[in-house]
Amino acid sequence: MRIRLAVLVGRAVRVVARLRGGGSAIPGNIALRIAPRFLEHALGGLPLGVVFVTGSNGKSTTTNMLVGVLRAHGMRVFTNPSGANLPQGIASALLASVPLDGRVRDDIAVLEVDEAYGVGLADRLAPTDLLLLNLQIDQLNRFHEPDRVYGMLERIRDAARRRVIVNAADLNTAALGRESRADQEVVVFDVAPEALAASPHGVAAAPRATPTGASPERPALPEASVVVLQVEGTMASIAVGGERASIALPARGLHYAVDAAAAxxxxxxxxxxxxDRATAESAFAGLDTVYGRGEILDARGQQIELVMMKNPPSLQLNLDALxxxxxxxxxxxxxxxPDPSWIYDTDLSTLDHVDIVTGTKAWQWATRLAYEGIEVGAVIEEFPAAVDAFLALPEPSDGPKVAVINYELMMELRLRMGYLDLEGGA
Structure with missing residues (x-):
């Protein structure tokens, strides 16, 4: 009875939220208040289980890629929209598709999971498989030091019942694979040395964290089953089980190729x-770009390329890929x-000027740019006025205008440009 009530009330709230323009985690919050075990009920008993995708960066893109490949092979997949990676976001996504009995009818669930909330979700949902993408320097206000995140990923890894997929090019995820339980299958993806060397900052992995425990049963990782060989523009050459595949990426950059290899x-x-390799190649060619990750917006007849800065590595790798x-x-x-001081460690050599700096952190950014000797055209703190001024500038001759933008203002910009399908708005 509680489950049925949670679905009915949650769906009603969801309709109201979407009429306001975009989605919300509120429906999921309400459903979980009515039925605290809504997630366990909905996702328990899936024929092929639950896959968690987690790590510092690339979760949304990789989840989108993995779901696309599985669906291309005929598999029925439940997934949460990018950004809806907390319990309430997953619950909101479930409300969009579950029948009144609250049970998912698909073959498998592939869930993007926040590292911090993933610990509790792993205890609740007992994932069958875990994909560990990377461990990078992240938001200091949330995660502090990489060692703390390593401990979170350890606990999520220990909850995986069948398989752990790890990135050998990242020292920390590689260690998490080596230190896994003897009964967990470990699958490895990697980046060829030549591809790493061609990227100015490699894969921006964090320094090796201090492991909280080690398992002597796994002294070495298995050979990588998938390896990134080369990246040229938005195409990657990737060896899959020894066969070379040509994979279309959502945007330029080695980090997108690594996401593809993980998927x-x-x-x-x-x-x-x-x-089937050919089926997988075709799936990548038909994928839509995830919000803000290499996305190019149509903004009042102009194009704006979004360069996201969720944390230091995301900014650095996206700038490198320009x-x-x-x-x-x-x-x-x-x-x-909250604390943009980390930008003083960022290599800004891709930029030779900035036309407009905006937002409540505008003057902090203007100061950083001044130290770098990068000329700033104008500081306009009010975001709507800054967007209007940016669009009023002459259009470039070599491609779209570029917005180096944090997550929250990226979402506001999309809304202002008429993109009402907000991230996480299932």
Whole structure:
């Protein structure tokens, strides 16, 4: 009875939330208040279990890729929209599809999971498989030191009942694979040395964290089943089980190729003999770009390329991948980035000027740019006025305008440009 009530009330709230423009975690919050075990009920008993995708960066993109490949192979997959990676976000996503009995009818669930909340979710949902993408320097206000996140990922790993998929190019996820339980299958994806060397800052992995425990049963990782060989523009050459695949990426950059390798390694493990390389290649070619991750917005007839800055590595790798010095640049940062002091460690050499700096952190960014000798055209703290001024600038001759932007203002910009399908709005 509680489950049925949770679905009915949650759906009603969801309709109201979407009429306001976009989605919300409120429906999921309400459903969980009515039925605290709503998630366990909905996702328990799936034929192929539950897959968690977690790590510092790349969760949304990799989840999107993995789901696309599995669906291309005919698998019925439940997933949460990118960004809806907390319990209430997953619950909101469930309300969009479950029948009144509250049980998912798909073959498998692939869930993007926040590292901190993933510990509790792992205890509740007991994932069958865990994909560990990376451990990078993250939001200091949330995660503090990488060692703390390592401990979170350890606990999530220990809850995985069948398989752990790890990134050998990241020292910390590699260690998490080596230190896994003897009864856990470990699957490895990697990056060829030549591809790493071609990226100015590699994969931006954090220094090796101090492990809280070690298992002598696993002295070495298995050979990588999927390896990134080369990245050229938005195409990656990736070896999958020894066969070379040409994979279309959502945007430029080695980090997107690593996400693709992670998705391929996981899909190959889940599908077994049913995995088909050509089908996977076709799936990548047809994928939509995830919000803000290499996305190019149509903004009142102009194009704006979004360069996200969720944390230091995401900003650095996205700047590295620009491939050019942009002619028109706006930097937009608000209170969603509580402490932007980490920008003093960021290599900003891709930029030779910034036209407009905006948001509540505008003057902090303007100061950082001044130290770097990068000229700032104008500081306009009010975001709506800054967007209007940016769009009024002459259009560049070499591609779209570029917005270096944090997550919260990225969402506001999308809304202002008429993109009402807000992230996490299931």
């Amino acid at each position: 391929l390694a996981t899909a190959r493990s889940l599908l077994g003999a049913q995995f 491939g050019r010095v942009p002619q028109r640049v706006m930097v937009a940062v608000d209170e969603g980035t």
